[in-house]
Amino acid sequence: MNAADPIIQISHINKYFGSFKALDDVSLDVTLGEKVVVLGPSGSGKSTLLRAINRLETISSGSIIVDGHDLYGPDEDINRIRMELGMVFQSFNLFKHKTVLENLTLAPIKLKKMEKGRAEEMAYALLEKVGIRDRADHYPVQLSGGQQQRVAIARALAMEPKIMLFDEPTSALDPEMIGEVLEVMITLAHEGMTMVVVTHEMGFAREVADQVVFMDDGAIVEQASPDSFFDHPVHARTRLFLDQIL
Amino acid sequence: MSDQEKIIEIGDGAAIPDPKDKGLISAWWIALIGTVSLLIILPLVKPDPYARVLSFVPDGILVTFKVTIASISLALVIGLLTGLGRLSKNRFINLIASLYVEVVRGVPLLVQLFYIYFALGRIVRVPDIVAAVIAMSFCYGAYMGEVFRAGIKSIDYGQTEASLSLGFNRRQTMAYVVLPQAWRTILPPVGNEFIALLKDTSLVSILAVADILRRGREYASESFNYFETYTMIALIYLLITLILSKLISNMEHRLSHYERR
Ligand SMILES: Nc1ncnc2c1ncn2[C@@H]1O[C@H](COP(=O)(O)OP(=O)(O)OP(=O)(O)O)[C@@H](O)[C@H]1O
Ligand SMILES: [Mg+2]
Numbered sequence: 001m002n003a004a005d006p007i008i009q010i011s012h013i014n015k016y017f018g019s020f021k022a023l024d025d026v027s028l029d030v031t032l033g034e035k036v037v038v039l040g041p042s043g044s045g046k047s048t049l050l051r052a053i054n055r056l057e058t059i060s061s062g063s064i065i066v067d068g069h070d071l072y073g074p075d076e077d078i079n080r081i082r083m084e085l086g087m088v089f090q091s092f093n094l095f096k097h098k099t100v101l102e103n104l105t106l107a108p109i110k111l112k113k114m115e116k117g118r119a120e121e122m123a124y125a126l127l128e129k130v131g132i133r134d135r136a137d138h139y140p141v142q143l144s145g146g147q148q149q150r151v152a153i154a155r156a157l158a159m160e161p162k163i164m165l166f167d168e169p170t171s172a173l174d175p176e177m178i179g180e181v182l183e184v185m186i187t188l189a190h191e192g193m194t195m196v197v198v199t200h201e202m203g204f205a206r207e208v209a210d211q212v213v214f215m216d217d218g219a220i221v222e223q224a225s226p227d228s229f230f231d232h233p234v235h236a237r238t239r240l241f242l243d244q245i246l
Numbered sequence: 247m248s249d250q251e252k253i254i255e256i257g258d259g260a261a262i263p264d265p266k267d268k269g270l271i272s273a274w275w276i277a278l279i280g281t282v283s284l285l286i287i288l289p290l291v292k293p294d295p296y297a298r299v300l301s302f303v304p305d306g307i308l309v310t311f312k313v314t315i316a317s318i319s320l321a322l323v324i325g326l327l328t329g330l331g332r333l334s335k336n337r338f339i340n341l342i343a344s345l346y347v348e349v350v351r352g353v354p355l356l357v358q359l360f361y362i363y364f365a366l367g368r369i370v371r372v373p374d375i376v377a378a379v380i381a382m383s384f385c386y387g388a389y390m391g392e393v394f395r396a397g398i399k400s401i402d403y404g405q406t407e408a409s410l411s412l413g414f415n416r417r418q419t420m421a422y423v424v425l426p427q428a429w430r431t432i433l434p435p436v437g438n439e440f441i442a443l444l445k446d447t448s449l450v451s452i453l454a455v456a457d458i459l460r461r462g463r464e465y466a467s468e469s470f471n472y473f474e475t476y477t478m479i480a481l482i483y484l485l486i487t488l489i490l491s492k493l494i495s496n497m498e499h500r501l502s503h504y505e506r507r
Contacts, residue, residue: 056407083413093408097427106422107412152408159412 005068007032007163007194008053013062015048015218022048023059024218030163030211035195037205037226040215041241046198049215050167053196054085067162083111086156090168092148094140100127100151101136104158111159119158126154130184146177150184157188164188166197202246206230214238274488281485288478295471299462299478306461307482313378313457314444320383321443322436325390330420332395343391350388356449358385363453378450386443393439397432398424430501437494441487448483458482 006029015023022045030036038046051057055071064071069081095103104123108114127133130150170178189208212229214222222238233239289297331343362381401424409419451460466475
């Protein structure tokens with residue numbers, strides 16, 4: 001793979017749920033270190049696209065290449081590819097039966113055969129980074145939504161992924177907790193992480209995104225830098241969407 | 247949650263006391279004290295035949311326990327496989343598992359017991375107790391399968407997706423993430439099944455297995471003290487199930503630690 005090649009190459013993918021077309025000829029390239037924010041109305045296919053990138057959703061046609069690996073290549077091990085792709089969910093999905101610390105160490109210990117002491121050391125450092133080190137021995141139910149989401153981000157980072165995928169990470173949060181999660185994501189962005197983020201946080205999109213992608217009815221309608229996207233939207237549907245939410 | 251209700255219906259074991267439910271706790275205590283008192287007082291007041299029954303039956307208690315423990319262990323393994331089979335996307339595996347459950351559900355346990363016992367007897371000569379264990383676990387494995395299926399289904403699919411997204415495969419996800427959580431949902435009905443199974447092992451007394459009931463029948467037919475014998479036998483079963491239900495409820499309480507804020 002050439003250094004200039006995109007780390008994610010999505011080419012002409014289609015996705016059907018039965019006869020319903022959820023993704024319609026979507027193509028998108030993401031280069032190393034790039035931050036892509038995906039916007040669009042409810043049901044436009046944002047989650048489906050994001051989940052297609054780590055094959056939580058299988059596509060009906062087209063191709064997706066991540067870090068040189070074809071997601072559907074016959075010799076590829078999807079589990080290995082997924083280790084390169086951290087994912088953060090709207091509903092956190094922390095392992096309920098594990099403490100915060102164990103949530104972070106489980107995958108490195110089992111999948112990377114990392115020694116427990118080292119895994120914990122790294123976990124503490126990550127918890128420090130997301131500002132929640134003092135909750136290491138708590139169970140997820142004992143944390144607020146904002147805290148859980150920060151742990152979820154740290155859990156994904158514990159596998160040292162090359163790419164982070166976020167699916168509306170702040171949508172399930174009380175307004176006063178959104179800031180603390182966005183702050184962690186902004187830090188991550190500044191550190192150079194490659195990120196694909198589905199969100200309704202326009203401030204975040206403006207500040208962090210290199211590319212804004214607007215979807216409607218399963219297709220990418222507009223794709224631009226945040227400045228031109230927000231200040232000079234080309235398509236009528238984009239303008240309509242922006243009028244509704246801004 | 248209808249699946250949850252269904253699995254609880256299947257077992258007809260003793261009600262497992264809820265640690266918070268004071269009413270049940272006192273019912274449990276009254277039953278326990280009553281049972282223990284009768285087991286002590288009757289033999290003292292009328293040693294013949296009560297004390298003699300008590301000295302005759304203990305061999306049987308051991309056999310009952312052996313059959314129960316062996317059967318439940320095997321049934322848990324069969325149940326896990328059946329539950330996974332019923333949830334499998336593989337049509338064939340799914341069909342086999344479902345067929346097994348349907349057949350077992352539709353045939354009375356005693357008939358199954360006779361059937362497996364004699365069918366097995368035609369093929370291989372195994373000790374009666376082994377045949378009994380195979381028959382019991384064949385039947386209870388199907389019930390356990392439904393318990394496992396409902397328990398696994400009760401776990402939010404988001405847990406599976408989070409695990410897969412970290413790079414765990416399906417099997418690892420089941421082992422590290424889903425089953426440890428499902429166990430919490432599974433334990434109460436498994437506890438019920440355990441107690442129900444222990445009681446149902448009394449059926450194996452018909453197959454020349456010398457369990458509690460068979461020992462009692464042997465004694466009764468020699469001494470003609472039917473009433474006294476079956477009184478003691480009922481009390482012994484009651485004492486065992488009372489203790490077991492308490493143990494299970496304690497274990498359940500301990501397992502729920504991560505759900506407490
Ligand atoms: N498993 C599924 N089965 C059938 N239809 C589905 C499934 N998942 C998604 N869809 C449909 O596909 C379309 C796109 O869904 P998707 O979740 O990608 O939208 P979204 O843009 O993320 O919306 P939201 O903002 O509400 O999260 C929707 O119409 C949805 O109903
Ligand atoms: Mg969505």
